[in-house]
Amino acid sequence: MTKRSTYEEVMERKSEIMKKSVGLDYSEFETKGIGFDYDKMMEETGYSLNEVKKVQASTGVGNTPLLELQNITKLARKLAPEGKGARIFLKDEASNPSGSYKARRAAVSVHNAKKLGYKGVIAATSGNYGAAVASQAAMLGLDCIIVQECYDSEGKGQPEIIEKARKCEAYGAEVLQLSVGPELFYQFLLLLEETGYFNASLYTPFGIAGIETLGYEIAEQMLARENKLPDVVIATNAGGGNLTGTARGLLKAGADDVKIYGASVNLKGLHMASDKQFNKKSFTTGHTGFGIPFATWPDRSDVPRSAARALRYMDRYVTVNQGEVFYTTEVLAQLEGMERGPAGNVSLAAAISIAQELDEDKIIVVQETEYTGAGKHIQPQLTFAKENGIDIKIGNPEEEVPGESIILPEHPSMIKARDLDLNKLRKSYVKNCIKNTGIKNPSKEDIEFLAVDTKTNTEFIEKVLGEI
Amino acid sequence: MTIGKKGDWVRIYRIILTPEERAPQVPEDTKKVSLEMWDKGFLLEDEANIGDEVEVETYIGRKVKGKLVEINPYYTHDYGKCITELLYIGRQTRELIKEETLND
Numbered sequence: 001m002t003k004r005s006t007y008e009e010v011m012e013r014k015s016e017i018m019k020k021s022v023g024l025d026y027s028e029f030e031t032k033g034i035g036f037d038y039d040k041m042m043e044e045t046g047y048s049l050n051e052v053k054k055v056q057a058s059t060g061v062g063n064t065p066l067l068e069l070q071n072i073t074k075l076a077r078k079l080a081p082e083g084k085g086a087r088i089f090l091k092d093e094a095s096n097p098s099g100s101y102k103a104r105r106a107a108v109s110v111h112n113a114k115k116l117g118y119k120g121v122i123a124a125t126s127g128n129y130g131a132a133v134a135s136q137a138a139m140l141g142l143d144c145i146i147v148q149e150c151y152d153s154e155g156k157g158q159p160e161i162i163e164k165a166r167k168c169e170a171y172g173a174e175v176l177q178l179s180v181g182p183e184l185f186y187q188f189l190l191l192l193e194e195t196g197y198f199n200a201s202l203y204t205p206f207g208i209a210g211i212e213t214l215g216y217e218i219a220e221q222m223l224a225r226e227n228k229l230p231d232v233v234i235a236t237n238a239g240g241g242n243l244t245g246t247a248r249g250l251l252k253a254g255a256d257d258v259k260i261y262g263a264s265v266n267l268k269g270l271h272m273a274s275d276k277q278f279n280k281k282s283f284t285t286g287h288t289g290f291g292i293p294f295a296t297w298p299d300r301s302d303v304p305r306s307a308a309r310a311l312r313y314m315d316r317y318v319t320v321n322q323g324e325v326f327y328t329t330e331v332l333a334q335l336e337g338m339e340r341g342p343a344g345n346v347s348l349a350a351a352i353s354i355a356q357e358l359d360e361d362k363i364i365v366v367q368e369t370e371y372t373g374a375g376k377h378i379q380p381q382l383t384f385a386k387e388n389g390i391d392i393k394i395g396n397p398e399e400e401v402p403g404e405s406i407i408l409p410e411h412p413s414m415i416k417a418r419d420l421d422l423n424k425l426r427k428s429y430v431k432n433c434i435k436n437t438g439i440k441n442p443s444k445e446d447i448e449f450l451a452v453d454t455k456t457n458t459e460f461i462e463k464v465l466g467e468i
Numbered sequence: 469m470t471i472g473k474k475g476d477w478v479r480i481y482r483i484i485l486t487p488e489e490r491a492p493q494v495p496e497d498t499k500k501v502s503l504e505m506w507d508k509g510f511l512l513e514d515e516a517n518i519g520d521e522v523e524v525e526t527y528i529g530r531k532v533k534g535k536l537v538e539i540n541p542y543y544t545h546d547y548g549k550c551i552t553e554l555l556y557i558g559r560q561t562r563e564l565i566k567e568e569t570l571n572d
Contacts, residue, residue: 007491074565120528143528153501162545169508174526178484179504183491187484187505195530275498327557334558335565375545383548392553408553412561 010189018303021192021199023116026304034433034442035449036305038312042248045205047108049216049252052209055111059139061103062213065092066221066365071335072352079413080356086231088351089365091218094340098135098167099128099371101214101242105202106132108210113198114140120197124188124302126150126161127285127343128370133200134171144173145197147188151179152278159384160284160343163375180278185302201302202241208307211245212252218365219253229255230363232354234347237262237317238290240298240310246367247313259315263350263417264291265343266319267402280403282322282385286346291317292420296428297436311422311429311454318417320349321397323407326378327415328352342378344370353417382406426454430464469539470518476511479541480524480534507532508541 005013019025029041047055056062069088077085096103106123110133113121120143123133130146137144146168151157157177165175176191178184192199201207215233222230233250235243247260265287270277272289281287291310295317298306310317328349329342341348348366355364374380382392391405397414400407409415430450434440442450442465450461472478485503509524509532516522522536 007485007489071565075561078564145528145530151504151506153504159545159548162543166543166545169527172527174507174509174528174530177506179501181490181494181498181503183485183494183503186491187503271495273493273498274495275501326554330554330557331561335561374543374547377547378554379551380546380548382551382554386549392551394553394556408557412564 007183007186010186014189015304017189017192018199022201022204022303029305031445034437034439034446041305042205042307045209047209049212052108052213056104056107056213059107059136060097061107063217064095066218067092069336072331073355075335075412076352076355083360084356084358085360086355086358086362086364088355089363090348090369091214091365091367093368094371098132100132101211101368102129102132103135104210104214105129105207105241106136106200108206109200109204110136110140110142112206113200114142118198119143120145120195121200122147122188122191122195122197123200124184125202127164129202130164131167131171134168134173137173138171145176145191146173147176147184147191148178149180149184150177153179153275156279158279158284159375159380163373180273180275182273188302199302202239203301203303203306203308205307208241208245211241212249214367215246215249216253218367219250219255226363229258230365231358232259232261232364233367234261234263234351234364235367236286236344236346237264237310238285238287239294239301239308241308242368243310244308244313260313262310262314262317263347264288264319265325265346266321270403277403279388280390282381282390282406283343286343288319295425297432309453311426312452313455314422317420317422317425318350319420320346320417321400321407322402323397323400324349324409324415326382326406327408329378339372340369341372342381344368349415350417352412352415426456427464429454430461431468434468472511472516472536472539474511474514476539477508478511478524478536479506479508479538480522480532481506481537482534507534
């Protein structure tokens with residue numbers, strides 16, 4: 001057997017491995033300085049929205065129902081001041097073949113892998129994306145390997161992640177499960193090198209182009225049904241792709257005035273790479289532990305430049321607490337007759353609160369649901385939380401401490417979307433750009449790039465740069 | 469079952485990085501432990517005991533080495549225990565919208 005490469009050696013070969021495994025030369029999109037040509041990169045996918053639609057239709061992906069949640073709307077109105085309580089709609093993405101919107105992302109990536117002649121695909125994911133890639137690979141006849149971060153050092157695994165491993169295997173994928181740590185990326189690179197398979201990263205232009213149809217469908221379905229566009233679309237935000245793709249799709253449908261809100265579960269204080277804290281969290285995605293780092297430095301992913309850039313499209317970013325999402329998941333089942341989530345219901349919890357700020361004639365779309373199953377359900381997740389010493393209480397969610405307690409709101413009026421300071425996140429992103437590129441004096445082009453990439457203007461960026 | 473035969477579907481375990489080999493950026497508690505891996509495949513040895521170093525062919529045909537930990541592995545995740553704390557939610561919210569309907 002040849003000598004195994006060390007962590008450092010593999011990291012040095014990173015860009016070379018990436019180039020081979022994505023079939024894209026990212027250096028083509030680089031410009032001098034901080035910025036890069038995002039639009040050119042997105043066009044480079046070679047797939048127009050119509051082509052993406054065709055690709056997805058060929059494997060039964062997309063065209064999911066848009067449902068009005070009449071009883072949850074009633075509930076929000078009951079809690080709201082007179083005349084307030086926007087109508088809440090839900091895009092039932094769980095009806096995609098693999099049970100989540102991730103099928104959209106996977107469809108384009110796996111199609112592209114096949115088109116380019118790759119024999120198989122690999123994805124590093126502990127989430128629904130694994131099942132999505134495995135499902136698409138099964139349909140297109142490609143081999144599939146999913147690499148998961150699954151267990152702590154005592155071999156204890158998150159039930160939600162174990163369920164996703166089962167689902168990937170059901171679709172014929174090999175599932176490589178790892179213990180906690182960012183070196184998952186090391187193992188992932190070694191596998192790409194060994195197999196020569198396609199890197200079905202969540203963050204390539206293909207993956208994000210796949211989500212554009214979701215935003216586009218929302219606009220189309222809403223116009224057909226209500227003869228108007230929604231006022232707000234809320235996306236659960238982790239790596240930023242869901243929000244980015246949906247926003248781009250809405251823009252492509254001409255829905256320029258729709259406000260795009262991001263929502264994440266508040267996991268403040270928990271370190272994502274910590275062995276001891278790994279099983280203290282009751283959400284493995286849709287949380288601030290991904291949402292904030294990825295918003296303030298998107299290029300931290302498994303590709304050189306991420307196509308998922310949440311700050312570029314986000315109008316507002318809110319958090320909700322774990323107990324509020326569990327409560328909402330139960331409400332969705334009990335009032336609307338739909339068992340979904342829980343992680344996908346983060347934006348629904350936020351919608352219950354935000355609806356109460358808006359007039360009754362306004363429309364909010366919660367843009368995804370995900371399948372529910374053994375392990376991936378509020379009961380096993382709360383059982384697991386209890387086994388890991390988390391205190392489950394009914395009370396005021398304001399008092400919830402991530403990693404210590406989960407507080408189910410004693411009344412739905414306590415469900416609150418809490419605003420994150422978007423300007424603070426934008427500043428943090430600009431600072432990270434300066435720190436990570438080492439460019440102390442950004443050019444005019446850099447400033448323009450940063451303005452677009454943060455949905456602000458050059459005055460804002462100049463002011464931030466002055467403060468650094 | 470503690471003895472596996474050639475062709476049996478098994479689960480294997482391997483250490484990928486020892487604590488000394490781990491990435492510099494990992495937190496202290498994570499740095500104290502190894503990066504571990506679990507995979508599954510068809511046993512290639514004629515016979516092996518639990519704990520033996522073996523080689524398997526994974527479902528997609530990759531050859532992987534590791535310690536044999538399980539024969540005919542299966543999933544045990546379930547719908548958890550009864551979480552009594554959740555029981556009030558359905559009744560509470562149904563009651564709230566019932567009043568709403570009456571007010572209409």
